[in-house]
Amino acid sequence: MKREGCIPQTSAVQPQKKGNALLKRTRIRARQSAFVPNISNDLAVSLLHLQGRYSSTAHYAFECKEPQTIPIQYRYNAQKVLPNIENLHLFNAFHEDASFMGRNATMPFGNTHNLLKMNYSAEQEYPDLSQHNNHMAKIITLEMYADLRDKQTPSGFTLDDVIQTGIDNPGHPFIMTVGCVAGDEETYEVFKDLLDPIIEDRHGGYKPTDKHKTDLNPDNLQGGDDLDPNYVLSSRVRTGRSIRGFCLPPHCSRGERRGIESLSIEALGSLDGDLKGKYYALKDMTEEEQQQLIDDHFLFDKPVSPLLLASGMARDWPDARGIWHNDNKTFLVWVNEEDHLRVISMQKGGNMKEVFNRFCTGLTKIESLFKEKGHEFMWNEHLGYVLTCPSNLGTGLRGGVHVKIPNVSKHEKFGEILKRLRLQKRGTGGVDTAAVGGVFDISNADRLGFSEVDLVQMVVDGVKLLIEMEKRLEAGQSIDDLMPEQK
Amino acid sequence: MAGSFARVLSSKRKVGILSLVGAGSLTVGFFMNREQHVSAGAHVRRIYPPSAEYPDLRKHNNCMASHLTPAIYAKLVHKSTPNGYTLDEAIQTGVDNPGHPFIKTVGMVAGDEESYEVFADIFNPIIKERHNGYDPCNMKHPTDLDSSKIRGGLFDEKYVLSSRVRTGRSIRGLSLPPACTRAERREVERVVIDALGGLRGDLTGKYFSLTQLTDQEQQQLIDDHFLFDKPVSPLLTCSGMARDWPDARGIWHNNEKTFLVWINEEDHTRVISMEKGGNMKRVFERFCRGLQEVERLIQEKGWEFMWNERLGYILTCPSNLGTGLRAGVHVSLPRLCKDPRFAKILDNLRLQKRGTGGVDTAAVGNTFDISNLDRLGQSEVQLVQTVIDGVAYLIECEKRLEKGQDIKIPAPISQFK
Numbered sequence: 057m058k059r060e061g062c063i064p065q066t067s068a069v070q071p072q073k074k075g076n077a078l079l080k081r082t083r084i085r086a087r088q089s090a091f092v093p094n095i096s097n098d099l100a101v102s103l104l105h106l107q108g109r110y111s112s113t114a115h116y117a118f119e120c121k122e123p124q125t126i127p128i129q130y131r132y133n134a135q136k137v138l139p140n141i142e143n144l145h146l147f148n149a150f151h152e153d154a155s156f157m158g159r160n161a162t163m164p165f166g167n168t169h170n171l172l173k174m175n176y177s178a179e180q181e182y183p184d185l186s187q188h189n190n191h192m193a194k195i196i197t198l199e200m201y202a203d204l205r206d207k208q209t210p211s212g213f214t215l216d217d218v219i220q221t222g223i224d225n226p227g228h229p230f231i232m233t234v235g236c237v238a239g240d241e242e243t244y245e246v247f248k249d250l251l252d253p254i255i256e257d258r259h260g261g262y263k264p265t266d267k268h269k270t271d272l273n274p275d276n277l278q279g280g281d282d283l284d285p286n287y288v289l290s291s292r293v294r295t296g297r298s299i300r301g302f303c304l305p306p307h308c309s310r311g312e313r314r315g316i317e318s319l320s321i322e323a324l325g326s327l328d329g330d331l332k333g334k335y336y337a338l339k340d341m342t343e344e345e346q347q348q349l350i351d352d353h354f355l356f357d358k359p360v361s362p363l364l365l366a367s368g369m370a371r372d373w374p375d376a377r378g379i380w381h382n383d384n385k386t387f388l389v390w391v392n393e394e395d396h397l398r399v400i401s402m403q404k405g406g407n408m409k410e411v412f413n414r415f416c417t418g419l420t421k422i423e424s425l426f427k428e429k430g431h432e433f434m435w436n437e438h439l440g441y442v443l444t445c446p447s448n449l450g451t452g453l454r455g456g457v458h459v460k461i462p463n464v465s466k467h468e469k470f471g472e473i474l475k476r477l478r479l480q481k482r483g484t485g486g487v488d489t490a491a492v493g494g495v496f497d498i499s500n501a502d503r504l505g506f507s508e509v510d511l512v513q514m515v516v517d518g519v520k521l522l523i524e525m526e527k528r529l530e531a532g533q534s535i536d537d538l539m540p541e542q543k
Numbered sequence: 544m545a546g547s548f549a550r551v552l553s554s555k556r557k558v559g560i561l562s563l564v565g566a567g568s569l570t571v572g573f574f575m576n577r578e579q580h581v582s583a584g585a586h587v588r589r590i591y592p593p594s595a596e597y598p599d600l601r602k603h604n605n606c607m608a609s610h611l612t613p614a615i616y617a618k619l620v621h622k623s624t625p626n627g628y629t630l631d632e633a634i635q636t637g638v639d640n641p642g643h644p645f646i647k648t649v650g651m652v653a654g655d656e657e658s659y660e661v662f663a664d665i666f667n668p669i670i671k672e673r674h675n676g677y678d679p680c681n682m683k684h685p686t687d688l689d690s691s692k693i694r695g696g697l698f699d700e701k702y703v704l705s706s707r708v709r710t711g712r713s714i715r716g717l718s719l720p721p722a723c724t725r726a727e728r729r730e731v732e733r734v735v736i737d738a739l740g741g742l743r744g745d746l747t748g749k750y751f752s753l754t755q756l757t758d759q760e761q762q763q764l765i766d767d768h769f770l771f772d773k774p775v776s777p778l779l780t781c782s783g784m785a786r787d788w789p790d791a792r793g794i795w796h797n798n799e800k801t802f803l804v805w806i807n808e809e810d811h812t813r814v815i816s817m818e819k820g821g822n823m824k825r826v827f828e829r830f831c832r833g834l835q836e837v838e839r840l841i842q843e844k845g846w847e848f849m850w851n852e853r854l855g856y857i858l859t860c861p862s863n864l865g866t867g868l869r870a871g872v873h874v875s876l877p878r879l880c881k882d883p884r885f886a887k888i889l890d891n892l893r894l895q896k897r898g899t900g901g902v903d904t905a906a907v908g909n910t911f912d913i914s915n916l917d918r919l920g921q922s923e924v925q926l927v928q929t930v931i932d933g934v935a936y937l938i939e940c941e942k943r944l945e946k947g948q949d950i951k952i953p954a955p956i957s958q959f960k
Contacts, residue, residue, distance in 0.1 A: 172626050172718070176726035183725060184754065184790050216724075223787050302589065309631075310598060311591030339599065365780070372638050375599050 173216070178202035183223045190235030191446075192222035195253045209246045213239030213307050217368075218247055224366040234258060234447050237367045239307030241300065241434045241442050255439075255446055259504040268440035268450050271507035274409070274416040280516040283406030283457065287523045289495065292402035293415045293455040293512065296395035296443045298434040299426065304444045305369035305394060310376070313392050317376040320391050323425040324380045331418055333382035335391075338374035354379055356393050369394060369444065386411075387418050395443050395452075397422075406457065408519075412512050440504060450504025455512045457519050458484055462494025463529035464522055469539070473525075476542045477518035478502055498522065514543065593617035596631075598638045605650030606861075607637035610668040624661050628654030628722050633662060636782040649673060649862050652782045654722030656715065656849045656857050666861060670854075673862050674919040675958055682959070684855040684865050687922035690824075690831040696931045698821030702938050703872045704910065707817035708830045708927065710867040711810035711858045713849040714841070719859045720784035720809060728791040731811045738840035739795050739804060746833055748797035753789035769794055771808050784809060784859070801826075802833050810858050810867075823872065823934075827927050855919060865919025870930045873899055876937060877909035878944040884952055888940070891955040892933035893917060913937065920959045929956065 173181050182201050185193040196219065204215045222235025236254065238244055244251055252264045283291070298304060299319065302312050321335050336345055349355035358373045359365060380389040390398040399422070401415035423433060434442035440450035464470060465481075474481060482497040483490040491497075498519055500511040518540075525535045597616050600608040611634065619630045637650025651669060653659055659666050667679050677684075698706075713719060714734055717727045736750050751760055764770035773788045774780055795804040805813040814837075816830035838848060849857035855865035879885055889896055897912040913934055915926045940950040 173724040173726060176724065180726035180729065181724060183787060220786060224785070309589075309591065309596055311595040312589055314595065315589065315591070339602075366786075370639070371635060371781075372598060375638075 174206060178205060181205065183219070185223070187226045188222070188235075189227040189229055190222050190225070190233045191254045191257050192219050192235030192250075193227070195257065196250060200250055204247055204250060207246050209240050209242040211240050211242070211303050211307065213243055213246075213303075215247060215250070217307065218243060218250070220368075221363060221366040225363050233363060234445055236446065237306045237369075237444050238304055238442070238446070240303045241298070243304075244439060244442065244446075251446060255449065255504070258447055259450070260502065262505050264438070266505065267437050268504055269507040269510075270435070270440055270451070271509040272416045272419060273509065274413040276509040277409060277412055277512055277516070279520075280409035280412065280512070281407050283408060283516070283519055284523050285405045287460050287526060288406030288519065289458040289460065290402060290404050291406060291408045291411045291457050292400065293408075293411055293453065294398060294400040295415075295419070295452040295454070295508075296441070296448055297397045297399060297419070297422075297452075298442055298444075299396050300432050300434045302396065304396070305392065306367040306444060310372050313372070313376040316396050317378065317391055319426070319429065319431060320380070320389070320397060321378075322429065323422055324389060326425050327382070327418070327421060330384055330414075331382050331387055331421065333380055333387070335378055335380040337376075337378040339377075349379060352381075352385055354381060354385075354388055356390055359394070364394060367444075387414055389422075394445070395448070408455070408457065408512065408516050412455070416508070448503055450502075451506070451508050451511060452503060453508050453511050454499045454503075455515045456482075456497055456499025457515070458495055459498055459519060459522065460493075460495050461498075461522055461526045464526045464535075465491065465494060465496060467525075467529065467535070473522070473540065474498075474501075474518075476540045477521065478514050478543045479518045593620045596620060598634070600638070602641050603637070603650070604642040604644055605637050605640070605648045606669045606672050607634050607650030607665070608642075609672065611665055615664050619662055619664060622661050624655055624657040626655050626657070626718055626722065628658055628718070630662055630665070632722065632783070633658060634665075636778060639781040640778050648778060649860055651861060652721045652784075652859050653719055653857070653861070655718045656713070658719075659854060659857065670861055670864065670919070674865070675917065677865075677920040677959065679853045682920065683852050684919055685922040685925075686850070686855055686866070687924040688831040688834060689924060690828040692924045693824050693827055693928060693931065695935060696822070696824030696827065696927075698823065698872065698874075698934060699938060700821050702876070702941060703821035703823075703874050703934065705817065705819045705873045706821060706823040706826045707815065707872070708823075708827055708868065708870040709813060709815040710830075710834075710869070710923075711813045711856070711863055712834070712837075712867075713811045713857055713859075715847050715849045717811070719811070720807060721782040721859060725787055725790060728787070728807050732791040732793065732806055734841060734844070734846055735804070735806055735812055735837075736793075736795065737844065738837050741840045742797070742833070742836055745799055745829070746797050746802055746836065748795055748802065750793055750795045752793040754792075764794060767796075767800055769796060769800075769803055771805055774809070779809060782859075802829055804837075809860070810863070821872070823870070823927070823931055827870065831923070863918060865917075866921070866923050866926060867918060868923050868926055869914050869918075870927045871897075871912050871914030872930070872934055873910055874913055874934060874937065875908070875910045876941050879937060879941045879950075880909050880911065882940075882944070882950070884950070887952050888937070888950075889913070889933075891953050892936060893929055893956050893958065894933045917958065 178198060178201055182198050185196070201215065208214050217239055218236045221237055222233075225233065225235070227233050227235065234254065236251070238251075248264070256262055256264075299316055302308060302316055305313075308316070317337075324333065324335060327333065336349065341349075346355065356379070359370050364370060377392045378390075380391065381387065386401065386403045388400040388402070390400070399415070399419055401411050401418060403411055426432060436442070441452050443449060443452050464473075467473075478501050479498050480501040481491070482499070484492055484495050484497050498515070500506075500515050502511060502514075506514075521538065521540060525538055528535050528538070593616055594613060597613050598611075600611065616630070623629045632654060634651050636652055637648075640648065640650070642648050642650065649669065651665070653666075663679075670679055671677060714731055717723060717731055720728075723731070732752075739748065739750065742748065751764065756764070761770065771794070774785050779785060792807045793805075795806065796802065801816065801818045803815040803817070805815070814830070814834060816826050816833060818826055841847065851857070856867050858864060858867050876885075879888075893916045894913050895916045897914070899910050899912050913930070915930050917926060917929075921929070936953060943950050
């Protein structure tokens with residue numbers, strides 16, 4: 057049917073484009089419709105890569121019964137594709153119906169599928185980061201982008217997936233966000249050229265060769281059971297854990313996320329003693345349960361921060377998300393929020409030792425329960441526990457107290473004191489909130505390069521000092537002799 | 544056999560094999576070997592059967608949720624367009640936005656032109672529902688941009704305050720906003736600015752890139768009500784169209800501020816022709832002329848718009864297929880809007896009302912935005928004629944009510960001509 061009043065248009069099937077990208081794609085498509093056997097494996101592999109179909113190579117191997125001829129290691133490299141390709145061993149089915157082959161990169165958010173960007177040069181694809189202030193924008197260069205952009209992790213996470221959140225969120229002149237996320241454990245390996253400098257920048261000079269110590273033995277903590285309850289209102293330790301073999305929240309499929317949830321429910325369901333508890337799935341919650349969790353300050357809601365949304369971690373909300381807590385309401389696990397698991401131990405008052413005790417016991421128990429089922433946590437001796445955000449690597453631990461320090465907090469050297477004690481302050485509403493009534497959330501500033509015991513020790517010692525300073529200032533005395541050394 | 548097979552191949556191959564055989568013997572061997580690879584740190588991508596991946600749509604009210612059965616999902620989930628766009632990406636916005644009991648959104652987008660072919664099994668029922676029964680399998684969409692066919696279209700300015708026609712166009716060969724790469728988006732910008740730069744006469748104009756707006760330019764565009772900002776609606780952001788904002792986004796308008804093009808917002812281009820007053824005929828004439836000029840200019844450089852005879856002009860959202868055209872007026876109807884028959888009259892005339900702030904706003908005073916309901920199945924000329932005839936009828940009713948006479952509900956207009 058003609059279009060009236062318009063210039064006649066050629067058929068959609070064979071467009072007469074002069075645009076470069078389209079020409080290339082048309083050529084590729086024309087070739088793909090020809091089934092020609094006996095192509096060299098290298099070419100087939102490279103071309104299959106061009107479509108990002110690793111699994112179809114597996115099919116090819118299976119069909120040809122020559123698994124040993126498929127190169128064990130290859131990665132996509134546009135240069136491997138020869139210009140005059142005579143023979144293509146590409147099945148028509150690759151295009152439209154790969155149901156008997158499966159696919160590799162599933163459930164991406166935005167970029168993962170998109171290998172057609174290799175038709176454009178690195179300059180053409182390079183993001184505009186001129187207005188940006190985050191770690192990723194500070195570290196990445198065009199050369200790095202050109203080098204890494206054709207790489208993928210085995211699950212199909214690409215460089216653009218890593219950095220998308222940093223591109224979409226230029227940041228703030230005063231607050232330096234990280235600007236990148238990991239989609240799976242291998243992200244930190246495949247994109248180490250970008251992530252190592254970012255980790256070094258964010259974690260106080262942590263080198264790619266450094267080793268991280270993990271210490272979850274609560275007996276190694278000295279003191280901590282005697283923080284003055286007149287000042288310390290509550291104590292809390294949190295961390296995150298990722299289950300090895302599953303993709304992280306920015307990249308996981310619905311099936312994976314549900315798998316993580318059911319594994320977690322199973323493991324947590326086996327906890328007993330004072331850790332015995334109950335799971336509340338976000339999508340099946342009753343009104344009363346929801347209200348109770350809000351009153352307990354346990355409920356987490358769908359993230360609204362664009363920093364999180366842009367990474368893709370909020371997809372399919374609230375599917376497979378939930379909260380588990382023990383009957384005493386002192387041990388809490390968030391499932392599939394920003395990480396696979398977020399583990400929190402907390403109670404009113406200043407007995408940090410008890411909080412840390414429960415934390416370590418609970419974590420160790422959960423880890424062994426997972427191991428019984430054949431799963432372990434993502435961990436390695438360089439990066440410690442692997443989590444979605446590079447800022448949470450190592451221990452992923454934030455141990456802190458809500459402490460009433462109206463006088464110290466007004467002191468001119470407050471910032472300096474915290475810096476030397478390696479502590480940070482937040483408002484009692486959590487990150488990015490202001491303090492109310494002189495009550496501050498004081499916690500460790502570090503995550504990586506110190507063990508769990510080291511960090512909680514710093515909090516315990518630091519808060520003790522702050523309380524002493526507060527008492528001095530209350531009595532009108534000076535605190536100059538109490539000024540700490542840089543830790 | 545399974546053991547040695549698994550050993551020879553790297554973990555990547557396992558993925559394909561697992562998905563190949565499903566619950567076959569190879570899987571058993573695969574799982575048996577998985578243990579050692581899991582602890583060695585080699586990642587094994589888990590492929591679940593479609594039933595495990597199927598989204599939970601029980602609380603959802605959108606077109607996608609109404610039509611995506613587990614069977615269709617299982618059939619389409621492993622397919623992808625030649626560019627690599629998948630079903631899960633297309634439906635993500637519908638999964639993330641359950642919708643509202645009263646407002647049924649579409650819940651699905653296209654990442655490129657081929658999406659409508661590859662995922663036809665889900666797109667076709669959605670199109671049929673959204674476009675009031677238009678069946679892409681056996682109906683053809685007429686395209687007609689010959690504005691000389693319009694009859695009437697000059698309204699009394701006492702009632703009609705402004706007239707506007709908008710549509711969208713996509714550049715064939717480049718992915719749509721949910722899926723496009725940065726370079727493709729920049730290419731769209733380059734191609735369109737190039738073409739718009741060739742417009743002459745009353746269409747001569749200027750481009751304002753969102754990344755380089757000066758403060759004065761920004762203020763001027765806000766005052767003219769031309770500026771569009773980064774979308775905040777999760778319906779849009781969940782589809783991925785707001786990535787890399789504001790890279791390669793911009794606004795072009797002619798010097799007279801009656802012809803406006805948005806670049807890389809929800810579609811490659813959104814074309815708007817508008818002016819104050821009631822001369823809808825002139826607005827549509829400029830609209831057609833501008834569109835045809837732009838099409839001619841891009842064709843000179845070897846590009847063309849996405850179009851086919853089943854679906855008309857291809858745009859990101861299935862609700863905008865066909866003409867993608869919304870022709871409307873801001874009209875003041877103080878008496879008619881209070882008449883209980885108002886909704887029925889609009890319905891029979893195949894018109895819809897919105898507030899003057901646009902979609903999902905309330906009317907202010909007694910001024911309404913009245914525009915065509917349909918997009919697909921009727922040509923541009925037919926739709927604009929429908930609006931013109933309909934608004935003329937509404938003004939007639941208003942005049943009769945002013946004089947104290949009674950009004951009649953018109954006979955319903957047939958939908959597909």
